[in-house]
Amino acid sequence: MKALVLAEHGGGALKDSTLSTITAATQLGGDVTVLVAGSGAEAQQAADAAAQVAGVARVLLADDAAYGQMLAENVAALIVPLMDSHDALLCPATSNGKNIAPRVAALLDVMQVSDVLSIEGERTFTRPIYAGNAIATVESAEAKLVLTVRGTSFAKAEAAGGSAPVEPVGGSGDAGLSRFVGCEDSASDRPELTSAGVVVSGGRALKDAETFEAIITPLADKLHAAIGASRAAVDAGYIGNDHQVGQTGKIVAPEVYIAVGISGAIQHLAGMKDSKIIIAINKDPDAPIFQVADVGLVADIFEAVPELTSKL
Amino acid sequence: MKILVPVKRVIDYNVRPRVKADGSGVDLANVKMSMNPFDEIAVEQAVRLKEAGQAEEIVVVSVGPAKAADTLRSAMAMGADRAVLVQTEETVEPLAVAKILKAVFEAEQPGLVILGKQAIDDDCNQTGQMLAALTGRPQGTFASKVEIAGDSVNVTREVDGGLETIALTMPAIVTADLRLNEPRYASLPNIMKAKKKPIDTKTPEDFGVDVTPRLKVLKVSEPAGRAAGVLVGSVDELVAKIKDMGVVA
Numbered sequence: 176m177k178a179l180v181l182a183e184h185g186g187g188a189l190k191d192s193t194l195s196t197i198t199a200a201t202q203l204g205g206d207v208t209v210l211v212a213g214s215g216a217e218a219q220q221a222a223d224a225a226a227q228v229a230g231v232a233r234v235l236l237a238d239d240a241a242y243g244q245m246l247a248e249n250v251a252a253l254i255v256p257l258m259d260s261h262d263a264l265l266c267p268a269t270s271n272g273k274n275i276a277p278r279v280a281a282l283l284d285v286m287q288v289s290d291v292l293s294i295e296g297e298r299t300f301t302r303p304i305y306a307g308n309a310i311a312t313v314e315s316a317e318a319k320l321v322l323t324v325r326g327t328s329f330a331k332a333e334a335a336g337g338s339a340p341v342e343p344v345g346g347s348g349d350a351g352l353s354r355f356v357g358c359e360d361s362a363s364d365r366p367e368l369t370s371a372g373v374v375v376s377g378g379r380a381l382k383d384a385e386t387f388e389a390i391i392t393p394l395a396d397k398l399h400a401a402i403g404a405s406r407a408a409v410d411a412g413y414i415g416n417d418h419q420v421g422q423t424g425k426i427v428a429p430e431v432y433i434a435v436g437i438s439g440a441i442q443h444l445a446g447m448k449d450s451k452i453i454i455a456i457n458k459d460p461d462a463p464i465f466q467v468a469d470v471g472l473v474a475d476i477f478e479a480v481p482e483l484t485s486k487l
Numbered sequence: 488m489k490i491l492v493p494v495k496r497v498i499d500y501n502v503r504p505r506v507k508a509d510g511s512g513v514d515l516a517n518v519k520m521s522m523n524p525f526d527e528i529a530v531e532q533a534v535r536l537k538e539a540g541q542a543e544e545i546v547v548v549s550v551g552p553a554k555a556a557d558t559l560r561s562a563m564a565m566g567a568d569r570a571v572l573v574q575t576e577e578t579v580e581p582l583a584v585a586k587i588l589k590a591v592f593e594a595e596q597p598g599l600v601i602l603g604k605q606a607i608d609d610d611c612n613q614t615g616q617m618l619a620a621l622t623g624r625p626q627g628t629f630a631s632k633v634e635i636a637g638d639s640v641n642v643t644r645e646v647d648g649g650l651e652t653i654a655l656t657m658p659a660i661v662t663a664d665l666r667l668n669e670p671r672y673a674s675l676p677n678i679m680k681a682k683k684k685p686i687d688t689k690t691p692e693d694f695g696v697d698v699t700p701r702l703k704v705l706k707v708s709e710p711a712g713r714a715a716g717v718l719v720g721s722v723d724e725l726v727a728k729i730k731d732m733g734v735v736a
């Protein structure tokens with residue numbers, strides 16, 4: 176089974192989700208090719224990084240301004256002809272992967288398997304349904320496999336040790352259907368939410384953006400943690416959408432997840448219940464978050480969290 | 488301009504799904520079903536565009552059992568004008584749904600299709616992207632803002648890094664994220680009015696689409712549970728626990 180992995184990259188480096196997806200691809204048992212689509216020096220650097228990853232046989236670099244923003248129309252058209260010589264496409268289940276993979280699958284007339292949690296056999300996979308309240312084992316008999324891979328479910332491939340050749344590939348470039356207008360990147364020097372070792376998340380209890388910042392940030396700083404949030408906190412504008420954890424936000428599985436003033440709705444649990452250790456602070460002893468927490472503290476967050484931060 | 492909104496009937500988001508003992512699926516007998524929450528947001532967006540004078544007609548479509556007519560009525564109570572029910576008792580995968588929607592798209596010639604970004608039962612997050620591929624049209628997925636500007640539509644997308652705005656040439660396919668809007672509750676008079684709005688019932692065969700599943704579900708199981716935790720009595724005890732875990736020096 177020849178696998179093609181679509182790399183998620185930024186700033187000339189591969190994202191951790193790419194390394195996890197490479198691990199999933201190697202489990203399919205055949206050659207692994209990594210496709211880096213992008214533009215300019217950063218794409219070249221990402222391709223060079225991909226060439227170093229253990230287990231990668233070949234790197235394809237599609238360097239074109241049309242791929243710089245990963246517009247689905249352009250990138251899907253690039254991938255489809257490459258599938259003539261590959262049996263499986265694996266994309267990280269990131270916003271790019273989720274945007275592009277189904278477009279490729281439909282063009283290939285195959286059903287995609289979304290959010291793969293494990294590879295049970297060459298054509299058998301597990302995936303979450305109903306917000307992770309059930310796990311389906313599915314088998315695909317499709318001519319080509321198209322999978323999106325949940326990063327937190329696969330170990331990262333070693334970033335060093337490989338020496339794959341980097342080959343240029345050309346595609347059809349700009350499909351002329353869509354145009355990038357702009358972005359508001361919430362750049363931060365904190366660890367990335369989906370791969371951080373520790374995540375501190377705040378919920379509706381945090382009242383407003385200033386209070387969220389005043390209570391959550393110092394604790395996160397102390398623990399070198401990424402900052403997460405419930406949907407209620409994001410909806411109320413305490414923090415940006417890219418911090419939302421849950422069924423419809425990001426999936427995290429850190430060593431330690433600290434839920435501050437979060438009730439623990441199933442849609443939130445869907446995004447964090449695979450964390451190694453869950454700590455919850457909530458004033459309501461009946462909050463459902465305590466049912467999944469390893470360590471719980473029933474307390475008012477406005478007293479307990481500053482005290483915790485100062486004592487750590 | 489016409490707007491097409493596909494809506495799916497799913498388990499209500501407040502219901503805790505239970506896996507059947509025989510591992511064949513999730514027990515949906517006597518469970519409350521509702522419109523997929525993302526699809527309510529899609530309908531709301533279409534209605535707002537119509538109210539703003541940017542669309543003339545809203546057509547809602549559902550692929551599903553006879554009961555999906557209820558979901559279509561809810562959408563019409565929110566403000567959609569008419570409905571198409573593509574009736575089948577089979578489970579229909581996103582690829583087949585997209586093929587049916589493509590046929591409806593070709594018949595209706597909408598300027599915009601607004602779907603939900605994912606259905607909360609199967610969490611596939613595929614249908615909109617697949618429809619865009621099959622119709623050869625651009626896609627604006629995970630939308631938190633949709634603005635029509637002449638013959639193109641600006642879509643602000645919720646992406647991993649924050650927000651991104653793209654411009655799509657219409658006709659375009661948009662999938663709605665949670666923060667696009669807050670759907671209205673249908674008023675009683677509108678619920679009554681919706682009962683008189685037309686539903687055109689079709690079958691997948693009418694569109695020449697084979698809905699035979701491509702994926703085989705071998706089993707459905709409960710996720711691994713978590714062992715019971717402990718409650719600590721004070722911040723000091725919590726500090727001790729955290730220090731034990733080795734996450735701080």
Ligand SMILES: Cc1cc2nc3c(=O)[nH]c(=O)nc-3n(C[C@@H](O)[C@H](O)[C@H](O)COP(=O)(O)OP(=O)(O)OC[C@H]3O[C@@H](n4cnc5c(N)ncnc54)[C@H](O)[C@@H]3O)c2cc1C
Binds near residue numbers: 612
């Ligand atoms: C326990 C279980 C067992 C299953 N078994 C099988 C099986 O044996 N075979 C099989 O083929 N599938 C099976 N399925 C999958 C099937 O039930 C899903 O409905 C299907 O795959 C659609 O995925 P989705 O709704 O998540 O699509 P998504 O891509 O997440 O939906 C996105 C959007 O597309 C639109 N949309 C999606 N579906 C429809 C629709 N029907 N009508 C109108 N608009 C729609 C809506 O706007 C929706 O918001 C199973 C699912 C479960 C949970």
Ligand SMILES: Cc1cc2nc3c(=O)[nH]c(=O)nc-3n(C[C@H](O)[C@H](O)[C@H](O)COP(=O)(O)OP(=O)(O)OC[C@H]3O[C@@H](n4cnc5c(N)ncnc54)[C@H](O)[C@@H]3O)c2cc1C
Binds near residue numbers: 404421425439443
């Ligand atoms: C389709 C759909 C998708 C969704 N996706 C997501 C998702 O991806 N992620 C997500 O998080 N949610 C999601 N939700 C929303 C989810 O259902 C809940 O509404 C949300 O998670 C609640 O956020 P919360 O826990 O912050 O707020 P609440 O449920 O209001 O909980 C606040 C908690 O804070 C506690 N509290 C209040 N004051 C204090 C205090 N002073 N000290 C200590 N504790 C205090 C309260 O006891 C309460 O438990 C989704 C919902 C739907 C319908």
